[in-house]
Amino acid sequence: MFLLPLAGLLSIFIPEKIRNSPFYRGPKGTAAKVFGLAFCLITGSIVSFATINHFHQKADFEASERRGQLSFVEGCLQGFHPMPHSGHDYERLFVAGRRFSYSDFDESSPAFNNTEAYGGPIHSDSGVKIWHSGNSIIRLAVRDHACPPAPDVS
Numbered sequence: 001m002f003l004l005p006l007a008g009l010l011s012i013f014i015p016e017k018i019r020n021s022p023f024y025r026g027p028k029g030t031a032a033k034v035f036g037l038a039f040c041l042i043t044g045s046i047v048s049f050a051t052i053n054h055f056h057q058k059a060d061f062e063a064s065e066r067r068g069q070l071s072f073v074e075g076c077l078q079g080f081h082p083m084p085h086s087g088h089d090y091e092r093l094f095v096a097g098r099r100f101s102y103s104d105f106d107e108s109s110p111a112f113n114n115t116e117a118y119g120g121p122i123h124s125d126s127g128v129k130i131w132h133s134g135n136s137i138i139r140l141a142v143r144d145h146a147c148p149p150a151p152d153v154s
Helices: 003-012 029-066
Strands: 071-081 091-095 098-102 127-133 136-143
Touching (some): 029 127, 029 136
Antiparallel strands (some): 091 098
């Protein structure tokens, strides 16, 4: 994610010799420098906003946990849909009437996002204790093979 602004910045400094070669298909001359600078500024702003938001959410979650304001559910999974190894889906689970979904590829929140397909601790036969804020899992305790396997839910 941090490489995007760097790519824009580097594109400003591509030597003219490379830009004039028949293999280079990008913008040339002043347009290349303006494009590179604009790309760098825009992607840098997006990355900065996402980073600040991530750490702000993390601080909010930690403060809620310290104040004892997290909600809590516990029990066997009532339904479980693991994320496939190919990705492109969210892992979903139901416990005590609550639905949670998360994905290894969604890094927009500092909440729990470790799916079974990528070594995560929750399986269809797990017993869980989940401390959460909304649908974000903040803290998790898992008992392996503590329950009958939960049905797959789509």
